Amino acid sequence: MVVGNPNFVPIVVSAELGTGHARVLLTAEDAARRSLASPDLSLRAGFYDLAASVETPTSRVEATFRWLIPDERGIYVAYTDFTHAGDWGVEVTTHATGQADRTGRVTFSVREQTTTPAIGDDAPASDTLSASDAAGLRAISTDDDPDPAFYRLSIRDAIAAGMPFVIVFANPAQCASRTCGPALDLVKEVAPTYEGRVNFIHVEPWSSRRSMPTANGWSSRRSTNGACPPSRTSSSWTAMARLRRSSRARPIPTS
Structure with a gap:
């Protein structure tokens, strides 16, 4: 669920998040679903444990902008710690010189165990296809x-x-x-x-x-x-x- 300005839509891009230290991918779009991510736009994220408080964040971090496709599409990377599984939220605030700050909130779920290998997990020894010609x-x-x-x-x-x-x-x-x-x-x-x-x-x-x-x-x-x-x-x-x-x-x- 997204809360805030309909012309500013924060998005948790990470397909799956688990407990512990997490790398969270974030972005924001306008009402026409155009990406707002830019190296000229800074993004600050506040993470909330919704079971504990919707007013006091567990952490506030400055996200780092990264290009997904150089000069075409970007994304923001933030790190935080999720102490338990359940419903969480993030408040996203963007800032750019000469523009008013924009803020929006979105909720997401954190799993006790993820279906993908987490950082530090053993990598599955998969028999992927190979070729020599x-x-x-x-x-x-x-x-x-x-x-x-x-x-x-x-x-x-x-x-x-x-x-x-x-x-x-x-x-x-x-x-x-x-x-x-x-x-x-x-x-x-x-x-x-x-x-x-x-x-x-x-x-x-x-x-x-x-x-x-x-x-x-x-x-x-x-x-x-x-x-x-x-x-x-x-x-x-x-x-x-x-x-x-x-x-x-x-x-x-x-x-």
Whole structure:
């Protein structure tokens, strides 16, 4: 539920939030659903435990702006702690030079356990699809210009290799949010910098009318029409993992 100015709609972009230290993705839209996120617009977030008080926040934080697609679409990142599962709220206030501040509130739910791996959880050793030639790449990737290195290893192989790795879950050809392709392209651009130190993997989470077995270990969200879920940004996501002494991968936080 959103409370406040109908021309200023705060949005919790994070598809799922769990108890503990959390990375919360936020944005705001106008009445026409146009994004207001901009590097020139600062955003402050106050988080409320609705079971305790709707007047006193548990924390107030200055969110950090990040580009999702450079110079085209952005988002805000805030960190807070959720002490328990249940109903929570966030009050979003934006500020820009020469403009009046705008404030709105929105409620959301926090889960005791999330269906996706949390920061610090063991990474599921999924048997993702791999390929070694052009025909194989076309069969498992909808990327117009796939980088063969992104399909050389499965997630299980990457864990066994003992090297940090980055996984991009994206479906460029069918993405509803229009971020899958650009997100994958951005990772492909930086990959050469880490050659020999970090492995990179692209996984198509949606195949035909079913989620691929690969993605099932990482998220329970499924498509209903063969495309990515109709969310604003969550149809593309990237996980980074490092190896512990036990040789099991753990996701590490990103800003």
